[in-house]
Amino acid sequence: MQRRILAIYFPKSPDPASLPELAEKLLAFSPRLGIRPPDLVYIDVTASTRLFDGESNLLSRLSRWLSERQIQAHVSLADNLAAAGALARSRTMKPILAPSGEIASLLSPLSIESLRFLVNPLSPPTPAETDAASRAIQVLTLLGLRTLGDFARLPASTIGSRFGPLGVDLHRRARGIDELPLRPFEPSVTYRESHSFESSVGSLEPILFVAKTLLEKLERRLQKDLNAALELVLYIETEDCVETELSVPLSRPLRRSKGLLQIVRERLSRLTLQAPIVSFAVELSLPIRKRPTQFHLFDANVADQQESLAELLGRLVAGLGPNVISAAALRERYRPEFSWNPVPFQPEQNSSPPPPPATLPLRPLLLLSPPEPLEVERRENSFFLRSKKERYAVLSLAGPERLAGEWWSGDAYARDYFVAEAEGGQRLWIFQNLPDQRFFLHGYFD
Amino acid sequence: MQATLSTGLPLLDRFLDGGWFRKGLNELCGKEGGGKASLAFKSVAALTQKKIPVALITKGASFFPPALAREGIDLGRILWLRPESEERCRWASEQVVRSGLFPLILNAYFSYYNERETRRLQLAAERSGSTVLFLRHAHRGTGNFAFALRCNVERSRSDRLYLRILKSRRMLPKLEMEVSLDAKTNPGDLFPEITGSRVAS
Numbered sequence: 245m246q247r248r249i250l251a252i253y254f255p256k257s258p259d260p261a262s263l264p265e266l267a268e269k270l271l272a273f274s275p276r277l278g279i280r281p282p283d284l285v286y287i288d289v290t291a292s293t294r295l296f297d298g299e300s301n302l303l304s305r306l307s308r309w310l311s312e313r314q315i316q317a318h319v320s321l322a323d324n325l326a327a328a329g330a331l332a333r334s335r336t337m338k339p340i341l342a343p344s345g346e347i348a349s350l351l352s353p354l355s356i357e358s359l360r361f362l363v364n365p366l367s368p369p370t371p372a373e374t375d376a377a378s379r380a381i382q383v384l385t386l387l388g389l390r391t392l393g394d395f396a397r398l399p400a401s402t403i404g405s406r407f408g409p410l411g412v413d414l415h416r417r418a419r420g421i422d423e424l425p426l427r428p429f430e431p432s433v434t435y436r437e438s439h440s441f442e443s444s445v446g447s448l449e450p451i452l453f454v455a456k457t458l459l460e461k462l463e464r465r466l467q468k469d470l471n472a473a474l475e476l477v478l479y480i481e482t483e484d485c486v487e488t489e490l491s492v493p494l495s496r497p498l499r500r501s502k503g504l505l506q507i508v509r510e511r512l513s514r515l516t517l518q519a520p521i522v523s524f525a526v527e528l529s530l531p532i533r534k535r536p537t538q539f540h541l542f543d544a545n546v547a548d549q550q551e552s553l554a555e556l557l558g559r560l561v562a563g564l565g566p567n568v569i570s571a572a573a574l575r576e577r578y579r580p581e582f583s584w585n586p587v588p589f590q591p592e593q594n595s596s597p598p599p600p601p602a603t604l605p606l607r608p609l610l611l612l613s614p615p616e617p618l619e620v621e622r623r624e625n626s627f628f629l630r631s632k633k634e635r636y637a638v639l640s641l642a643g644p645e646r647l648a649g650e651w652w653s654g655d656a657y658a659r660d661y662f663v664a665e666a667e668g669g670q671r672l673w674i675f676q677n678l679p680d681q682r683f684f685l686h687g688y689f690d
Numbered sequence: 691m692q693a694t695l696s697t698g699l700p701l702l703d704r705f706l707d708g709g710w711f712r713k714g715l716n717e718l719c720g721k722e723g724g725g726k727a728s729l730a731f732k733s734v735a736a737l738t739q740k741k742i743p744v745a746l747i748t749k750g751a752s753f754f755p756p757a758l759a760r761e762g763i764d765l766g767r768i769l770w771l772r773p774e775s776e777e778r779c780r781w782a783s784e785q786v787v788r789s790g791l792f793p794l795i796l797n798a799y800f801s802y803y804n805e806r807e808t809r810r811l812q813l814a815a816e817r818s819g820s821t822v823l824f825l826r827h828a829h830r831g832t833g834n835f836a837f838a839l840r841c842n843v844e845r846s847r848s849d850r851l852y853l854r855i856l857k858s859r860r861m862l863p864k865l866e867m868e869v870s871l872d873a874k875t876n877p878g879d880l881f882p883e884i885t886g887s888r889v890a891s
Contacts, residue, residue: 549791556789560771564782568772572755572765584755589769591743604760609727611754669845669852670723687754688723690825 246344248299249426250274250287250306251328253318266315268431273306278325278426280366284332286325288426303339323347324422330354330361347420352393356384359392362417363410366427376410383407392418435462435473438525444483446520448512455508458526459501466528472497473528476507476558482519490515492562495569495588496554503555504528510562550592557589578647579657580686581613605645606663608673608687615684618674629664629674631685636666648678663689695794695821698732702853705867706839707860709733710823712793713816714838714859715808717824725851726825726843727753730796731761733823737794738764745792747771747783749799776800780807783822787811790818798825808836 252270254263267279273296276288289302296302299321310317320331320340327347331340334354342350351358363369363377383406389395396418403415416422437458445451466472474497478490490511498504508526560569570586577583621628627638643662650656658678665671671689676682694708703709710716710733718726734744739762746753746768755765769792773779783797784807815822824837834840838859846852846868853867 552789553791556785556791559785560782563785564771564773564778568774570770571768572758572770574756574759574765580754580756586770587766591741591767591769593766604756607754607757607760609731609754609757609761610722610752611757613752666723668721669725670721671725671845672723690723690725690727 245290246323247288248290248293248321248323248344249325249328250289250302250319250321251325251332252285252287252306252310253329253332254283254285254315255318256316264429264432267429271431272309273302276426277429278366279429280329281368284329286328286426289321299341303341307339322350323420324417325365325424325426326362326417326422327351327420329365330358330417333361334358348393348396348418351418351420352391352396354392356381356389356391356395359384359395359414359418362414365417365422365424373410376408377414380407380411380414433469433471434527434529435465435471436525436527437461438479438523440523441521444520444522448509451512451521451524452505452509454524455526456501456505458524459504459508462526462528463499463501463504466499472499474498474530475528476504476511477527477529478508478511479523479525479527480515480517480521481523482517483522484519486518488515488517492558493566494554495557495561495566496550498551498554498558500551500555503551503558506555507558507562510559514563553591578649580607580611580647608671608689610688610690611673612685612687615675615686618683618685620683629666629672629683629685636664636668636670636672638664639667640665644676647675661686693819696733696736697729698734698736699729702867706855706858710794710821711838711859712821713819715812715815715822715824715836717826717837717840718843719824719826719840720843722827723845724843725845727798728761729843729851729853730823730825731758731763733794734758734768734796735762738767741767743767743769743792745769745771745786745795747773747779747786747795747797749773749776749779752799780811784811784814787814787818787820787822790820792820795820795822796825797822799827800824805835808834812836 250273254266263279263281263283263285267277267285270285270287271277274287274289274292276291278286280286289299293299293302296305303319303321306319318332320328320342322328322331322342323344324347327342327350331342331350340350359381360377363373369377384395395415398415400412400415403411407414439454439458441450441454474494476492476494480488480490482488492507492511557569569589571589572584573587575583575585616631619630621630627641629636629638641662641664644660646658646660648656648658659675660678661673661675663671664674672685673687673689674683674685677684693712694703694706694710695712696703696709697706718730720726734746737744741764744767748770749772753770758768759765769786771779771782771786773782779797779800780803783795786792786795811822834857837857839855840857842854842856844852850868
């Protein structure tokens with residue numbers, strides 16, 4: 245069966261966010277739908293045309309649907325995405341019905357400038373693609389070509405060497421040939437359940453009782469759609485008409501109501517409200533596809549453990565906040581304070597093997613932030629370092645290791661680091677700040 | 691026999707009749723710079739090299755990841771929690787221990803905890819089978835009855851630690867031993883050797 249694509253171009257698309265909303269409503273014409281932000285919707289009507297008694301009726305139904313909603317749009321129906329899109333964007337208010345197999349003849353009279361409409365039918369063209377298309381149009385205009393038909397009549401064998409791979413694609417599309425598949429549009433789904441209390445409540449237990457029921461409903465909906473959530477949002481309305489929104493980002497996608505309830509419990513137990521609660525809602529947002537985990541051949545607990553880890557991390561985020569939970573990764577920076585950064589904890593991923601210890605410089609296990617100023621005392625043959633808390637009698641000093649740099653950032657540093665061995669057996673990492681010659685304690689070799 | 695978790699130093703394991711107490715609380719205390727973290731991280735390195743995750747709970751960001759990497763620790767397998775208050779540290783520790791997802795939980799530098807908290811943590815560790823290892827600069831607080839093993843660590847020389855058993859539920863005599871963390875071992879050895887001998891105090 246010949247594929248039939250309906251393209252709807254919105255010349256006055258108010259904002260890019262409105263396109264998915266429109267697309268969601270247009271699902272009434274066919275479930276196979278794709279969007280090209282910011283202003284184009286494609287509908288594959290190959291199978292659904294018969295439900296509308298033919299293509300003409302389908303186009304008139306669509307035109308009526310659009311005019312009832314006062315939406316200005318240009319519509320075309322053709323054999324492929326590129327042709328349908330280009331015809332819709334050629335700015336004819338009347339719907340264009342391109343009979344199957346006659347695409348080239350309809351594209352032919354379009355001006356050579358319309359070549360831009362054929363560049364990337366699925367997504368907005370990249371700057372490189374736009375530049376290449378502009379250059380091609382300029383050259384073709386200089387050669388005296390005025391329409392897409394003129395371009396289509398050029399021998400295909402000469403296009404590649406003159407205009408590159410993009411030129412070859414454009415030439416095929418100008419001849420009505422395009423096999424690009426439709427990229428399906430998935431409407432956003434909101435997983436939200438709410439409850440209004442008959443009489444206001446002031447304690448945690450009744451809210452948790454309701455939260456359990458709501459989360460169980462949400463779990464069933466997520467399970468049905470094979471989805472899991474990356475964010476938990478609680479909405480609480482109190483008697484004094486104050487609405488509180490509490491968001492808990494989840495570091496891993498979660499679905500199980502039991503684990504989510506513990507996160508809700510943790511978040512609510514840290515909340516102080518001025519008045520009793522009259523309504524409560526739970527929303528699981530940022531849904532992502534999560535297919536059932538395949539059973540592990542040797543360890544049946546793997547999937548369960550991953551879910552338990554996700555729940556634990558969710559609880560910890562609810563209790564501690566998201567910024568203090570991580571793994572660590574080394575960074576190529578000489579300044580000790582900046583030589584690592586936090587990264588998400590993902591133990592199941594095969595991390596790159598740690599560098600061999602011998603290649604790493606000697607560093608203390610414990611780093612003080614900020615470094616503690618030290619006073620230096622010299623008495624006869626003895627050498628003492630005095631911090632706010634303690635006085636160290638230094639037995640030996642190894643170093644210096646000079647660390648300096650970042651003059652280019654306006655935050656230059658220059659330090660001479662030493663490993664000091666104190667009388668009590670402690671090993672300290674100290675540095676002398678070269679600009680002012682002051683000593684600081686920066687860490688312990690604990 | 692009590693279940694144990696290797697310290698990462700085979701000879702120390704032999705001195706401690708197997709290593710750290712599994713399903714229980716262990717404590718290493720001593721001065722800052724005394725070497726207790728170096729000792730504790732030997733078992734962390736051994737576990738992470740076997741791709742087993744370890745939880746590390748510290749108040750604020752105190753450990754220095756480049757030094758951990760130098761100890762041979764796979765940083766990607768460390769869940770590092772850095773709460774700003776001690777109360778949150780203790781709460782986080784209990785959550786992690788209860789989950790049973792981490793065979794070793796390292797609680798570093800909490801200055802204070804009480805009987806009730808340590809007892810709760812002990813019960814959680816018994817249920818989940820986790821080993822909880824505390825690092826403390828100074829000995830403060832109550833609730834020592836909940837600990838299965840308590841040791842004091844001091845540095846005797848730059849590559850040697852002096853370990854003293856303060857308490858052991860395994861009925862070990864109060865021992866003192868010198869432990870070498872020097873990696874100069876025989877070619878076939880997996881871990882650094884311990885030198886010195888077990889001395890009854």
